[in-house]
Amino acid sequence: MTSDATLTPRTPSPAAVGATEILGRYRAVRAATERIAAPLAPEDCVVQTMADVSPTKWHLAHVSWFFETFVLEPHLAAYRPLDSRYAYLFNSYYVQAGERHCRDRRGYISRPTLEEIYAYRAHVDEGISELLEGASEGPLTVCAPLIEIGLHHEQQHQELMLTDIKHVFSVNPLRPAYRDGPVDPSPPARTVAWVPFEGGLYEIGHQGDGFAYDNETPRHRHYLEPFLLADRLVTNGEYLAFMEDGGYERAELWLSEGFATAQERSWSEPFYWEERDGRWWLFSLGGMRELEEHEPLCHVSYFEADAFARWAGARLPTEEEWEVAARDLPVSGNTFETGRLHPMGAAGAGPAGGQGDDQGPRQLYGDVWEWTRSQYSPYPGYSPLPGALGEYNGKFMCNQFVLRGGSCVTSASHIRPTYRNFFVPDATWQFMGFRLARDGG
Amino acid sequence: MTSDATLTPRTPSPAAVGATEILGRYRAVRAATERIAAPLAPEDCVVQTMADVSPTKWHLAHVSWFFETFVLEPHLAAYRPLDSRYAYLFNSYYVQAGERHCRDRRGYISRPTLEEIYAYRAHVDEGISELLEGASEGPLTVCAPLIEIGLHHEQQHQELMLTDIKHVFSVNPLRPAYRDGPVDPSPPARTVAWVPFEGGLYEIGHQGDGFAYDNETPRHRHYLEPFLLADRLVTNGEYLAFMEDGGYERAELWLSEGFATAQERSWSEPFYWEERDGRWWLFSLGGMRELEEHEPLCHVSYFEADAFARWAGARLPTEEEWEVAARDLPVSGNTFETGRLHPMGAAGAGPAGGQGDDQGPRQLYGDVWEWTRSQYSPYPGYSPLPGALGEYNGKFMCNQFVLRGGSCVTSASHIRPTYRNFFVPDATWQFMGFRLARDGG
């Protein structure tokens, strides 16, 4: 399975597409963002329930600030910002783009109102239209990649809007639901099958065509020992068995920092789980929902995933192992497009049909971001983008673990085999789960 | 000036007034509350910028919960709460009234929306109407004092709504204004005159007619040495002189805890003051405003007031001294009713006219709550109201200092000579200032 192909340089530039096509995609992504915000009341859009969570209002503005700052200001001479103070309010962490409002105080900002923020979005949209409609080929070559990265950036925030509003609603004793109606139960989970992969020298990282972030490059060689990968995600039912076996109290199963964290925060079940009268419930975007044992486990930290794996006599896969397993599979699954917005159990498998019969790994894309045991590090030869956009990824390469594969709130058009998401190991509010791996073949 | 009058027992019950009169007052107070909220956007009403600040939305609901809990539930058999979960969300600190939502998380609660809270208010209003319209004399005797206390409670929250929205707007880099238009400048401040009071045995505390909180009773004897009281409040200009004389760096001027607090929080000027290009500005309900030296100083902590007094070779008055000076003066001044919502300098004094010519103390009511050197303690013989209402005042008698006289955001009908407000000594977000006193006569 190793490849002789020459290592290709990182080229995040999009294919040469026309302005019309770009504008079409721009409008589609922007409209999708607003559809996600549509069910919310103005009051919902203000709240920040912890530093990691941003108000919906802020997301709506920040993604517009991104286009304003990196596309319109430098490349549309006629552009005038709607309000020059927004640059301060809506910069997230780009130090080189200027001073910014303190992250953990975003929930203190009632103005601009939601309506004013929609006006800001419209103002930026007009600027982009003007830029693209009037662009000759030269400028377009410069701007198109910037718009492309802006759209991927906005798709990330679409996911975060859903993640964050889930948190906001969860801390409200009234437990409001983001959307109405139940979702279908998951089919029964089959016994895990272990899919073998050969050892050898593999190429890892982005190939060079299509969009990728700088942290997915350069493509490089990596030696893997033979390994086995579980063909499906760990389920709620399996995790319940770990809990019932004293998983949260047995220090020997945990990383030292993990056990300390669990004790300090009194963790005794996954985030969003609640026990009521002896039965387990979990909070979902559709409100409270009784726990289904066949559903993929979601909202666990790296620490919990790692402890579970040790308990199960297995381990988490490395990010390279995951990528090797995923790279030849189509990017499809229970992503944002299904509208479920909640993990779903792997399709039941009969003698034939779908992924079920070939014993390959399932659920690699969608459902939940999968924790890997890889700490987030630069690939050999990595260099970040120049300027403020270089802050997008590189400066976070410390005390974060890599997650792969996207979740039920990730757009399918946003994900790919080489995509590296990353979070600190105690994070739980994202749609995070995992699958197991083992040494050997 | 001492009195021979017999000490009267604490009787917080209102005079026997008719149901119609009560309902009229009820409706007036409730309408005033909603007028205060009227200029705000729904987004403004959600935000909590620190634990001491509550969202407007919460104030609007909590004062209604008070009537629901202490009047309707026990006394209107037909009453059904609009939503039984509101009791948990909108109880503030009445332990005996049941579990309650955590105070410092009020800003996380986007639902019920503002509109839903107005529906809750209407529901409670209907209950009160029903109760009062159908009440025979017996029940009315029971309910009237409870409604009376509920209305005073709501007036307190009217003041807090203004105090809190000022804080919310102040932390927004856009510095929004609560209301439009400038306010008149203050007239020049005259040199302080020291008004002498004789020593002797005085009666302190509420007399017994009209409403009072339990902490104003019982009326009791208190011996005072002769003292002098400044005839006006300390001004911004005087405080600037203290600052320019190194006031914030000179530990010998401060209480030990005060200096530690000032250092830890990097205090170097009063709250809401900002220096821009060598000029001082302060944030007001009308937005940023250049500092006027003749205006009464506002938004200082007890610690700052105490340090200033020591610097000035004076001291703060005790609450008994203040009460003796104020008790024969009419309750009038720059209160909420003037619509200024900002302190104003003492009226200039000529040979005749108003308070100016008689050399008595001015500005005792309105403008700013006046810090006294009295730590908040029970009066001799004090006993709190029975039941949950006994938690209103008594349980805070520790590490708080008494303030007297009301401020520019206090309703005149809410204040009286014996009224004891109290805050921790590092509080600054209320409309707090002070006047000086001295020993001797």
Place this chain on the structure above:
Amino acid sequence: MTSDATLTPRTPSPAAVGATEILGRYRAVRAATERIAAPLAPEDCVVQTMADVSPTKWHLAHVSWFFETFVLEPHLAAYRPLDSRYAYLFNSYYVQAGERHCRDRRGYISRPTLEEIYAYRAHVDEGISELLEGASEGPLTVCAPLIEIGLHHEQQHQELMLTDIKHVFSVNPLRPAYRDGPVDPSPPARTVAWVPFEGGLYEIGHQGDGFAYDNETPRHRHYLEPFLLADRLVTNGEYLAFMEDGGYERAELWLSEGFATAQERSWSEPFYWEERDGRWWLFSLGGMRELEEHEPLCHVSYFEADAFARWAGARLPTEEEWEVAARDLPVSGNTFETGRLHPMGAAGAGPAGGQGDDQGPRQLYGDVWEWTRSQYSPYPGYSPLPGALGEYNGKFMCNQFVLRGGSCVTSASHIRPTYRNFFVPDATWQFMGFRLARDGG
């Protein structure tokens, strides 16, 4: 019982005593300090277990620094400090005496060693001898009061050395004892008798002969309503009844800040109490000791005292009430001199003998410092000493409560009726207890 006597001015100066007499007292106090430290290993003298606790080594040095700074440096021309850096290390909180080492880091300082600190003490002692032996009358008049205050200061630290080493040993799982041997059990506690006191105008504060701190002055008039005072301290057994009645869980019994403190720190019994196999033990200077129900309760906070009083249908006395009850009694009881170093129950009372038969209040001096309900405030007309010594008391007049009467680790020669000790309301590591009071006569 009110007095016609003219209010006397504050005069903390000692009577005109000769140099020999002063030196004798100096040497006696200094020797007593060293006897207290004698049973300790050098390792014991280094440790600081919380910010309030100072290492023995530090106490030994600080009291010497006090003499060096306030007596020798200004008044003995030939004096040369042993090490000029000690001024920085051993100043406690006298800002006007220069920069000082951070209080909560005293336990980080292994050097100077204990031996070096004894050399420092000897050096200062030589200075004082030289000063006193060579002093003519003029300088003596100046220095004698300073030495007097230094000796009272050292006596305070003698008490703190015992208080602090108790804490140090208590956190050691080995539970070492400061001294060997058991102490006698307490006699059975009689039912509380309530001693009545008339209302009226009393004089409070130091009279003017003998030593007093500035905070005990000036003597002034204070009006008291009639009151009743318990004739003995609250006992362990009585407090157990409070605990068994759910005292720590019933918010309605507590000050708001008290209940929050108790919850936050998981208080469910007095400090130094431990339950082992269903029996209560407490840590004493003689090591672990099974709880005796007749012994005075010790090591409770103001919050606990206040909650107990409310539960018992009583209240704590004010400091003025305490002083009125104590001022005519001899300063004797279970003080440091008895060598018990632990509270002892009130002497059993028969028809005759001692304090027992006259139904007057007992145990006012010694055993435990008694919490009063009085927040620590300046007396009317109070002014602190000039210079750095003015920081001794005055700057702490905020968020502290007054305690009266000394404890079993206070020297009898250090205490008097007007003595005002003060601590924050959550303090428990001092020998603190209380007695009850009631309104009426």
Place this chain on the structure above:
Amino acid sequence: MTSDATLTPRTPSPAAVGATEILGRYRAVRAATERIAAPLAPEDCVVQTMADVSPTKWHLAHVSWFFETFVLEPHLAAYRPLDSRYAYLFNSYYVQAGERHCRDRRGYISRPTLEEIYAYRAHVDEGISELLEGASEGPLTVCAPLIEIGLHHEQQHQELMLTDIKHVFSVNPLRPAYRDGPVDPSPPARTVAWVPFEGGLYEIGHQGDGFAYDNETPRHRHYLEPFLLADRLVTNGEYLAFMEDGGYERAELWLSEGFATAQERSWSEPFYWEERDGRWWLFSLGGMRELEEHEPLCHVSYFEADAFARWAGARLPTEEEWEVAARDLPVSGNTFETGRLHPMGAAGAGPAGGQGDDQGPRQLYGDVWEWTRSQYSPYPGYSPLPGALGEYNGKFMCNQFVLRGGSCVTSASHIRPTYRNFFVPDATWQFMGFRLARDGG
């Protein structure tokens, strides 16, 4: 440079050596520990200045507890602990070995005294003598590896004793020195030469003969791209240039968490550096010492090393790169044995002599632990030792970076090419520095 050798299994067992030889080594290591403690006063041995620092007294006891717990208790039937409570006091973090005293409270424990701890050491030494002298071959085979790991453990703590006492003395304003006398200045540092290494598949990890910790195994293949390694460590002078170029203020040079840490802690120079009157000094085990520009930089965090590397247009090496460079070099350099206890500049290089002339990397062993860019992770196929000893390394594989090569306070007999030390990225109190690397060949 790649190897064809078969991957060898992890075998941490020592060669079959006789009991006499083991006992000789045991006594040598134990005596070395006590020699390190010899210059200290009992007071010095008590202090804990931060959670990471342990008192000397604790180190002396803990290493004895290790032998008691893992060797004597299970393998010497006649063994009786000196004090059964020591197991609680002197366990560090081995959860499976029972409850333990809280790490950050080690400085609160004055007893057992230093003398008592030496008695404990002697008691354990007697046990080991008895065990080894009477051991037949079977038990020896079991115990010898345990004693071996205990001795390596004790050597680690020898290093920590020096590291920790340096911290203890540094926070004392008197700045005591651990040892007398100056150390020689460093020779001038040559311009860095970049040593090229070929890319390819390398074997990494412990080979199998001699002692190694579990985390150095198993030996496995790892693919490296070509790289360049600096031939010497970064110096104080080079780091000063970074500081003068605004290094601490330029966010773009730092990891996000690194910059936040530096800001929060007000870092503006390396730990132990102090500016006095425009000149730089640093604290050493010989006391304050003026900074030498040619000396290797020491006591910097990973964050600072990483920022410096970015500023210098380079990067830190990976741990595998370091190991490839070091594995064929002899383990010698400025280690503990030189007695310098302070880093020393690389030997000047002429046309011949020492390491200097062959342009190979110098200073790989000794001087300072070298930060690598590798986050501490399990090697492929890693499994920890069984039982409590498995907690030695494995449970820390999160948010730590690997350091290689030992320092000037590491024994030469304790270090080897595959040794993986690890610390959190904000640690600075160890003897930590770094060298640079670059991509390419």
